[in-house]
Amino acid sequence: MIVEVGFLFLISAMVISFMGSLVPLVWSFNKETNLTSLISPIIVLVFLFTLSSLSILIYSFSIDDFSVKYVAQNSNINLPIYYKLSATWGAHEGSLLLWIFLLCSWSLFYILKEKDLSKDITGSILLQIIFFFIAFTVFTSNPFERLLPVVPQNGVDLNPLLQDFAFTIHPPILYLGYAGLAIPFAMSVSSLLQNSVNQDWARRTRPWVLMATGFLTLGITIGSWWAYYELGWGGWWFWDPVENAAFVPWLMAVALIHSLIVSEKRGHFKNWSVLLSILAFSMSLLGTFLVRSGILTSVHAFALDPERGVFLLGIFTYFVIGSLIIFSFKNTNKIPETGYTTTSKEFGFLLNNIFLVILGIAIMFGTLFPLIYEAIFDGKQISVGRPYYDTLIIPFAIGLAFLQVVALFFSWGKTENLSILKALAIYSFLFFIVLVSISYLVFEELYFSSILSLVLFTIILLGNLLSFKQKERSKYLAQIYTKTGSTLAHIGTAFFVLGVGFVSSYSFEREIILSKGQVYELAGNNFKFERIIKESQPNYSADKATFIVENENNSFTLNTEKRFYPSSNQVMSEAGIRPTLIKDYYVTLGEELDTDIWSFRIQIKTLVRWIWFGALLVTIGTFISSRRNFRNRDE
Amino acid sequence: MHPLRKQRLITFLVIFFAISIAILLVVRGLSSNLNLFYTPTELKNSSEIKGINIRAGGMVLKDSVVKSKTSLEVQFQITDYENNLLVKYSGVLPDLFSEDAGVVVQGNLAKDGSFQATEVLAKHDENYMPPEVANALKKDDS
Numbered sequence: 001m002i003v004e005v006g007f008l009f010l011i012s013a014m015v016i017s018f019m020g021s022l023v024p025l026v027w028s029f030n031k032e033t034n035l036t037s038l039i040s041p042i043i044v045l046v047f048l049f050t051l052s053s054l055s056i057l058i059y060s061f062s063i064d065d066f067s068v069k070y071v072a073q074n075s076n077i078n079l080p081i082y083y084k085l086s087a088t089w090g091a092h093e094g095s096l097l098l099w100i101f102l103l104c105s106w107s108l109f110y111i112l113k114e115k116d117l118s119k120d121i122t123g124s125i126l127l128q129i130i131f132f133f134i135a136f137t138v139f140t141s142n143p144f145e146r147l148l149p150v151v152p153q154n155g156v157d158l159n160p161l162l163q164d165f166a167f168t169i170h171p172p173i174l175y176l177g178y179a180g181l182a183i184p185f186a187m188s189v190s191s192l193l194q195n196s197v198n199q200d201w202a203r204r205t206r207p208w209v210l211m212a213t214g215f216l217t218l219g220i221t222i223g224s225w226w227a228y229y230e231l232g233w234g235g236w237w238f239w240d241p242v243e244n245a246a247f248v249p250w251l252m253a254v255a256l257i258h259s260l261i262v263s264e265k266r267g268h269f270k271n272w273s274v275l276l277s278i279l280a281f282s283m284s285l286l287g288t289f290l291v292r293s294g295i296l297t298s299v300h301a302f303a304l305d306p307e308r309g310v311f312l313l314g315i316f317t318y319f320v321i322g323s324l325i326i327f328s329f330k331n332t333n334k335i336p337e338t339g340y341t342t343t344s345k346e347f348g349f350l351l352n353n354i355f356l357v358i359l360g361i362a363i364m365f366g367t368l369f370p371l372i373y374e375a376i377f378d379g380k381q382i383s384v385g386r387p388y389y390d391t392l393i394i395p396f397a398i399g400l401a402f403l404q405v406v407a408l409f410f411s412w413g414k415t416e417n418l419s420i421l422k423a424l425a426i427y428s429f430l431f432f433i434v435l436v437s438i439s440y441l442v443f444e445e446l447y448f449s450s451i452l453s454l455v456l457f458t459i460i461l462l463g464n465l466l467s468f469k470q471k472e473r474s475k476y477l478a479q480i481y482t483k484t485g486s487t488l489a490h491i492g493t494a495f496f497v498l499g500v501g502f503v504s505s506y507s508f509e510r511e512i513i514l515s516k517g518q519v520y521e522l523a524g525n526n527f528k529f530e531r532i533i534k535e536s537q538p539n540y541s542a543d544k545a546t547f548i549v550e551n552e553n554n555s556f557t558l559n560t561e562k563r564f565y566p567s568s569n570q571v572m573s574e575a576g577i578r579p580t581l582i583k584d585y586y587v588t589l590g591e592e593l594d595t596d597i598w599s600f601r602i603q604i605k606t607l608v609r610w611i612w613f614g615a616l617l618v619t620i621g622t623f624i625s626s627r628r629n630f631r632n633r634d635e
Numbered sequence: 636m637h638p639l640r641k642q643r644l645i646t647f648l649v650i651f652f653a654i655s656i657a658i659l660l661v662v663r664g665l666s667s668n669l670n671l672f673y674t675p676t677e678l679k680n681s682s683e684i685k686g687i688n689i690r691a692g693g694m695v696l697k698d699s700v701v702k703s704k705t706s707l708e709v710q711f712q713i714t715d716y717e718n719n720l721l722v723k724y725s726g727v728l729p730d731l732f733s734e735d736a737g738v739v740v741q742g743n744l745a746k747d748g749s750f751q752a753t754e755v756l757a758k759h760d761e762n763y764m765p766p767e768v769a770n771a772l773k774k775d776d777s
Contacts, residue, residue: 358657381672388664590727
């Protein structure tokens with residue numbers, strides 16, 4: 001019964017969000033009827049309804065109500081309670097409901113945060129997006145569908161890969177990022193409709209973009225960390241279509257953050273910023289479409305359903321084409337009088353945007369190329385390999401890193417004095433020599449990628465510190481605060497790049513066979529296969545191998561497991577990882593070849609943690625910057 | 636030149652330059668990193684693709700997996716229910732590799748007609764079948 005109530009809540013939310021989305025239409029036909037005051041109460045209602053609906057679904061999971069098809073397919077009596085709850089977003093239907101709920105939360109936050117809503121139709125645009133997604137859920141992906149009359153005794157189980165802590169938080173945070181991009185999109189469209197794309201619009205939009213980007217960064221980071229320890233390959237990024245589908249909107253959002261600075265401070269690039277906000281949201285929709293339609297081969301694809309694909313493609317087309325039509329008729333033609341030269345901040349940001357957007361498009365092209373190829377060559381199938389993305393991203397990463405540093409010291413309009421760059425170059429060179437020497441002494445070898453990452457690390461780190469110090473002398477405290485966030489985020493990219501370069505240079509990987517008691521030596525570390533035991537848990541059984549690792553400095557044990565989940569008939573290995581600041585020791589259990597003889601994959605990963613540390617810095621910096629920008633504009 | 640015009644010209648040149656570089660990288664990347672996908676039947680009938688890096692996919696034939704007891708060598712047959720292909724691989728197989736399940740292998744066709752795999756991809760879902768395999772099987776049905 002309560003399940004039907006949940007569905008009813010969802011339908012009610014659909015109906016009233018539809019009504020709310022009609023406000024601008026009514027207004028445009030009759031200038032006298034301004035119904036914008038209705039938008040806020042409607043958003044509150046829609047939020048409450050979707051909250052109730054989601055809560056009821058979670059409740060159904062908690063009481064093992066296997067009469068609900070979605071619960072039966074994604075949960076199991078023996079599942080620990082916290083995984084039962086997170087199983088709510090373990091597959092298509094529930095994660096869609098979560099996405100909708102989070103978009104409603106953003107909308108609610110928007111109407112609470114923005115003060116002057118008397119003429120603001122942004123909420124109405126948001127309601128329109130909410131309406132389409134609820135309709136999509138109700139008509140193609142109803143999570144409340146019953147399995148009647150025969151109710152199964154037990155559920156199929158949650159995919160063992162997803163029975164994990166990072167999974168409980170990865171989707172909500174990533175979706176917060178995805179859905180958050182709807183806010184700048186809606187703000188752009190509503191400003192276009194009301195001819196109010198101006199510097200004030202840029203100031204109001206920027207903190208929202210920053211906040212959404214913060215969540216997107218965090219979501220991607222957690223996903224990468226999860227893949228690293230859970231998939232057992234020891235990789236942190238696979239250029240999987242779905243990873244790309246999250247990375248491309250991230251690139252667009254970062255471009256938008258920077259172009260909005262110019263729009264706000266100088267009035268340039270306003271049309272471009274509007275276009276970028278449309279592009280960022282479209283890419284986030286395209287990401288959802290790619291994942292949900294299952295048209296691309298991916299670890300994340302769970303719904304191979306053409307009907308859903310068509311529906312989503314419809315929503316995608318509607319919003320993209322619709323907003324582009326509005327854009328082409330309503331864009332502002334006013335270009336500010338002030339020009340800029342090649343040594344100006346404006347020009348730096350312009351280059352930054354060009355790089356980011358072209359990189360994003362090229363990645364999306366590689367992701368979609370198999371589809372294009374299949375269409376052209378009559379069903380012949382291909383896949384685009386990892387080297388494609390690697391060769392693509394390196395020149396862009398170099399360009400963006402140097403640009404970031406140089407543009408930090410540019411002024412608006414025209415830079416008079418560039419002597420500080422010379423000083424920076426000298427400092428950087430000295431610091432780089434020191435770091436390279438240390439690396440050579442420690443690792444006894446240098447590679448292209450480790451040297452390159454050191455160069456980028458040095459200039460980004462020193463450039464930002466120097467620029468921060470310059471600002472510190474400024475009289476305005478507010479300016480220092482504003483600078484903190486961006487400096488942190490930029491320094492985060494330095495650590496990230498260093499991690500990436502070192503992990504690809506100084507990592508070791510071996511696939512080996514060991515019998516009990518045998519020792520294998522890898523890069524000065526002795527891995528001893530100590531013992532293997534069988535273990536039984538309520539929802540799985542496991543072979544558990546224990547290693548003792550010894551090197552010059554210390555010794556420790558590593559446990560790695562191979563689990564068998566009977567309810568879903570799946571095998572999954574749990575890697576044994578010893579994380580340290582410098583190196584990760586990583587062992588995965590393969591299979592039993594003979595009595596007490598097993599195959600293993602042993603890896604040593606250098607500076608891999610710095611990748612996520614850097615990404616976390618970016619996240620924190622972005623959030624600080626968002627908060628600061630909210631304050632500055634609201635004061 | 637008028638400053639505004641100059642500004643536009645520079646902007647245009649930069650965009651043009653960046654796009655050219657990107658196109659160059661994309662074309663180069665795509666020409667060397669594309670892996671064509673073949674079914675066992677397609678591989679049986681073509682001889683010109685020996686030695687090139689390709690992908691093949693199908694279902695792992697029941698009782699065809701032969702594992703060595705002393706090394707990581709393993710061989711198995713994949714099938715599209717019309718023809719079979721012998722695959723040789725050296726390494727740890729992924730968790731979800733099992734008989735009667737879909738698999739995609741990357742590598743090249745050896746002179747003796749067997750497939751030397753450098754990578755074995757099995758996805759984490761027992762009902763999962765690589766779309767390539769599903770399509771290949773569908774094609775055979777019709």
